[in-house]
Amino acid sequence: MSYSIPSDEEVQDAIRYVMRRNKGINSLNKLKELVTSELQNKNPNFTVGFERLRKIAVTAPFIKTDIYARRSEKKDSLRGKCPVCGNKLEKRKNETIFGGSVTLGYKCQKCPYWTTLKRRIPTRYSFEYKQEEKEDEDKTSKRDNNRKKQ
Numbered sequence: 001m002s003y004s005i006p007s008d009e010e011v012q013d014a015i016r017y018v019m020r021r022n023k024g025i026n027s028l029n030k031l032k033e034l035v036t037s038e039l040q041n042k043n044p045n046f047t048v049g050f051e052r053l054r055k056i057a058v059t060a061p062f063i064k065t066d067i068y069a070r071r072s073e074k075k076d077s078l079r080g081k082c083p084v085c086g087n088k089l090e091k092r093k094n095e096t097i098f099g100g101s102v103t104l105g106y107k108c109q110k111c112p113y114w115t116t117l118k119r120r121i122p123t124r125y126s127f128e129y130k131q132e133e134k135e136d137e138d139k140t141s142k143r144d145n146n147r148k149k150q
């Protein structure tokens, strides 16, 4: 069977289309099923893998993702990379009374994944459509409001 790989943009468009027609999608399987059939409306040979779809979905600005996870018993090394989307993890630190700081865990810079030192292993995802923010306009209107107050 021959297949073609859609571009990131085509995958994102298909996700947006699917999310607008569904209030919430409570599994990656379901999302993949719907997105694949939407992609295949355009090109019957289109296919998208779980990992790629997940990475695009969790970082899409129009999706609110909930990540369910179980806790690993071991302190696994994450090597600074998010297990969900592959982006960089940021240390979450707490200041101590002695003037130092302790690392509490990590938080992804691009998606909602976070973990304590005992690693949270993602087990399930749920996706919700959210209005896309027009960041620039928002910032401008907030700035204008502040100006009026002064």
Ligand SMILES: [Zn+2]
Residues within 6 Å of the ligand: 082, 083, 084, 085, 086, 087, 108, 109, 110, 111, 112, 113
């Ligand atoms: Zn991430």
